[in-house]
Amino acid sequence: MSQAVRDAGPGGSTRELVCIACPIGCRLTVTLSASAEVTVTGNRCERGEAYGREEVLSPRRILTAVVPTDSAEFPCAPVRTDRAIRRERSGELLAELYRRKVNLPVRQGQVLMEDFDGARVLFTRTLPPDEVPAVG
Amino acid sequence: MITRSVDALVIGGGSAGLAAALELREGGATVAVVEREPFLGGILLQCIHSGFGLHEFGEDLTGPEYAERFIRPALAAGIEIYLDATVTEIGEIPAGGEGARTVIALSRGMGVIRFTARAVVLAMGCRERNRGNVAIAGTRPAGVFTAGLAQRLVNIEGYVPGKSAVIIGSGDIGLIMARRLTLVGCEVRAVVEIQSWPSGNARNIAQCLNDHSIPLHLGHVVTRIEGRDRVEAVRVAPLSPEGEAMSERELRIPCDTVLLSVGLIPENELSRAAGVPINEGTGGPWVDADYMTGARGIFACGNVLHVHDLVDFVTEEARLCAAQAAQFLAGSPAEASLRVTAGANVRSIVPNACVPGRQTVFTLRSLVVKNDARLIVRVGGQEVRARRLSHVQPSEMIRFVMKAGEITASAAGPASAAGPAPMAGSPSATGPAVEVSLR
Numbered sequence: 203m204s205q206a207v208r209d210a211g212p213g214g215s216t217r218e219l220v221c222i223a224c225p226i227g228c229r230l231t232v233t234l235s236a237s238a239e240v241t242v243t244g245n246r247c248e249r250g251e252a253y254g255r256e257e258v259l260s261p262r263r264i265l266t267a268v269v270p271t272d273s274a275e276f277p278c279a280p281v282r283t284d285r286a287i288r289r290e291r292s293g294e295l296l297a298e299l300y301r302r303k304v305n306l307p308v309r310q311g312q313v314l315m316e317d318f319d320g321a322r323v324l325f326t327r328t329l330p331p332d333e334v335p336a337v338g
Numbered sequence: 339m340i341t342r343s344v345d346a347l348v349i350g351g352g353s354a355g356l357a358a359a360l361e362l363r364e365g366g367a368t369v370a371v372v373e374r375e376p377f378l379g380g381i382l383l384q385c386i387h388s389g390f391g392l393h394e395f396g397e398d399l400t401g402p403e404y405a406e407r408f409i410r411p412a413l414a415a416g417i418e419i420y421l422d423a424t425v426t427e428i429g430e431i432p433a434g435g436e437g438a439r440t441v442i443a444l445s446r447g448m449g450v451i452r453f454t455a456r457a458v459v460l461a462m463g464c465r466e467r468n469r470g471n472v473a474i475a476g477t478r479p480a481g482v483f484t485a486g487l488a489q490r491l492v493n494i495e496g497y498v499p500g501k502s503a504v505i506i507g508s509g510d511i512g513l514i515m516a517r518r519l520t521l522v523g524c525e526v527r528a529v530v531e532i533q534s535w536p537s538g539n540a541r542n543i544a545q546c547l548n549d550h551s552i553p554l555h556l557g558h559v560v561t562r563i564e565g566r567d568r569v570e571a572v573r574v575a576p577l578s579p580e581g582e583a584m585s586e587r588e589l590r591i592p593c594d595t596v597l598l599s600v601g602l603i604p605e606n607e608l609s610r611a612a613g614v615p616i617n618e619g620t621g622g623p624w625v626d627a628d629y630m631t632g633a634r635g636i637f638a639c640g641n642v643l644h645v646h647d648l649v650d651f652v653t654e655e656a657r658l659c660a661a662q663a664a665q666f667l668a669g670s671p672a673e674a675s676l677r678v679t680a681g682a683n684v685r686s687i688v689p690n691a692c693v694p695g696r697q698t699v700f701t702l703r704s705l706v707v708k709n710d711a712r713l714i715v716r717v718g719g720q721e722v723r724a725r726r727l728s729h730v731q732p733s734e735m736i737r738f739v740m741k742a743g744e745i746t747a748s749a750a751g752p753a754s755a756a757g758p759a760p761m762a763g764s765p766s767a768t769g770p771a772v773e774v775s776l777r
Contacts, residue, residue, distance in 0.1 A: 220544040224392050227540035264388045277496040280386040310406050327402035331377045334419040
């Protein structure tokens, strides 16, 4: 891992991170003290601070995947978690998604799973796509 | 043969084409969109990851979600949409005609369609550079894919291309696919980048490679792809300071799949055939302050004009382009403009002209990697704007806005703004100009 860990006082640590909250990619310095106090610097917005804090305590990610469908024309339905889930649980969610087979049609925003680690799993694409209006 | 007459014909139904078509339609024009795939949305549909829409919607959307934000209104807006249809030819403006062009499309369901349109918007996007473009030595086994093709196989068609992969090039699509392959059970053994810095953005290095402990070999070159029927291994060597592969330090990485993420090329065969002059710096058409190409009434926006990093800025550019196409359709004369040229350390800039009294969104690419760079705008040799940029590199597009009046025609000399600038970027263009450089 590229995340350097160095001494930040007795029992504490400092990590250099790249913020993934948006494509700017601020370089964050996150210090975790022995008393589990977290300080974040280098962030340009509040989301950066939240990311830095969460990343050292319990890293979370939005997970996206495709789920097999019953359709030959559109064999994959893309899905996402509507909020970040704990990284260590992503393998478990993927295994669950790959076991499923969904019946089309599905609409964007339709719920596939109500609760996985506090997140809903939603379809992200309407399949089959809505018909285009007839021309002429 | 079917014949159709519209004010504006948009070629391509992806992010650029949909935003342009909606903007034109809202302005009252009759609009047709021709899309070669059997559905709207373009390449966004295979980009199932999140990270889209932060600028446009203030939300973190996946590619299909971003696409549907434009598909739904497009279906309801009274736009004529032709799917499974490929434009084969953009005709010339007939002498003595009203200025309308003929555009020929071939449709799976409708046969030959002959459009007549007063404005044409090029929104065909780009395609990937492939093995032939980067000259990789070795055998020609199965298992070598461009990263975007692999993305389509995994996310749309439901195939996993192999069991173990090496990714050549560290562009964003390659990084996204490194994570994607890992999540579908294909082990990614390495990402190999010839430059000494990654092409993709830092966020993708963090969440796609570091999260999954995928090694990134910077300053390394692929010396050979091995394998008879199927890829068996990739040989990789570090580059010496002189840029030679150091064969004594060569690594052999066994794998059955190679993905190439080595750049994108605006897709302009149709434009070239129509006589649209192409800027070698971007690979896309030269455009004036109105996003009009060197061919009258033909506009361009999105990745066919120049390759973007973020779809949000494609949407912005498509709207700006379409707003000017609408002015053109309304018969508004082109406003006085100044040429815009790429100065020191700037590979290319878009657009290639600007109207002093109008806000202009410029996008440019650096030729150099530099921290604490300065972006300098000169008009007729005189500095009118300087801005500090904490970091520039060729793979990151730089966007900046010049507000109305920030560039004044008088700074460029009295005679320079008498009319529209000569065709932007053309060798015959002379006179004072706006020059954008990086220091």
